[in-house]
C-alpha cells in the first residue's frame with residue numbers, strides 16, 4: 001500500500017503539532033509505524049491522502065454508529081449551514097435535542113450541552129461536589145473519563161487509597177481527591193468508601209469499560225454500586241460518552257436497568273460533530289448556572305450545526321432501531337473471530353457488548369484493568385499492521401474498542417473475517 005502522502009504530511013505535522021497529532025492515540029505509538037492521514041469517508045469506508053480505501057472499525061472512536069457521512073445527517077447539516085453556524089444565543093435545536101435525550105434516557109430530567117466528553121465529565125464532578133459538599137471521587141482503574149486533571153490519576157497496585165498523578169502538571173491536591181477502585185470488584189469500592197466516610201462526592205464509572213479494550217460490567221457489580229451510592233448519599237455518575245446510544249438506544253443504563261444520578265454523553269450524541277452533554281435528576285441539574293450557583297459555560301455550547309447532526313442521528317436511531325440487527329451481526333463477527341482464534345490456537349480472548357468488541361491477546365478472561373494489561377501488545381501491533389495493509393482500519397491500540405456500524409456490508413464482514421484469519425497466525 002502506497003502511503004507516501006501520509007508520511008510526508010506526518011513529517012510536516014511533527015514540526016508544527018506536538019507528536020504530529022491533535023490527540024495522542026492517533027499517532028500509532030503503541031502499534032508502531034506512522035499514522036494514515038485521512039481525506040474523506042462514506043458509510044463503512046475511509047479514504048486516505050494517497051487514495052487508499054479502508055473498511056473502518058474505529059468510526060471516529062465511536063460516533064459513527066450509522067456509518068460516515070450518512071445522507072440524512074449531511075442533509076441536516078447542509079440545511080443548518082445555510083442558516084447560521086453559531087449565534088451565541090439559544091435555538092430551538094437545543095431544546096429539541098435536550099427533549100430527545102430526556103425521552104430516551106429516563107434518568108435524565110434535565111441536560112446541559114457542552115463541546116466534548118471531557119467537558120461533560122469534569123462538569124458532572126463539579127456538580128456532584130457542590131451537591132454533596134464533599135471533595136473526593138472514586139473512579140476505576142482503566143476507565144477513561146477525558147483528560148481533566150481529576151481523572152488522570154491511577155492508583156499504584158497495593159496502594160489503592162493513595163492517588164498518584166498519571167501526568168506531570170497535576171497537583172498532589174488533585175491527586176489525593178481521586179481514589180481508584182478495581183472494575184467489577186465491589187469490595188474494593190466498599191473499602192474506599194469506609195475509609196473515607198462522608199467524604200466521597202461521586203463514583204464515576206464507564207458502565208461498560210471501553211477504554212481498556214472492552215470490559216463488560218457484571219450486573220451484580222453495577223447493582224451493588226447503585227445500592228452503595230444510595231445508602232452513602234454518593235452521586236453515581238455513569239459515563240456513557242461511549243456507551244450512550246451504542247450498546248442500546250438508552251445506553252448501558254437501559255441494558256443493565258440501573259438509574260444513575262448523573263449521566264455524561266458524547267460521541268454519538270453529536271453525530272460526528274464536537275458535542276458532549278451531562279444530565280440527570282432535576283434536583284442536581286438545577287444547581288447549574290444560571291438557575292443555580294455551580295458555574296459552567298461555553299461560547300460554542302449547543303452549537304447549531306452540532307445540534308442538527310445530533311438530532312438527525314438520534315432520530316434515525318429511534319426510527320430505524322438498528323440495535324437488534326447490529327447485535328446479530330456483531331455476534332456473527334465475534335463468533336467468526338473466535339473460530340479463527342481456535343483454529344490458529346493462539347492466546348486471545350474476545351469481549352463484546354453489542355456493537356463494541358475487543359480481541360485481547362491474552363488467555364485470561366478480561367474483567368478488569370489488571371486482566372487487560374496481561375495482553376501481548378506487540379502481538380496486537382503485528383495483527384493491526386497486517387489488517388491495515390489489507391485495507392482494514394482498526395484502532396491503533398490494543399486497549400480500544402472495535403465498533404461495528406450499520407453501514408458495514410456482508411462483503412465487508414467477510415473480507416474482515418478472512419483477513420483476520422490470516423493476520424492472527
Ligand SMILES: *Cc1c(COP(=O)(O)O)cnc(C)c1O
Nearest residue numbers: 116117118144145146239241242
Ligand atoms: C471518549 C470518552 C471521553 C472523552 O470524550 P472527549 O470528547 O474525547 O473529551 C470520556 N469518557 C468516555 C467513556 C469516553 O469514551
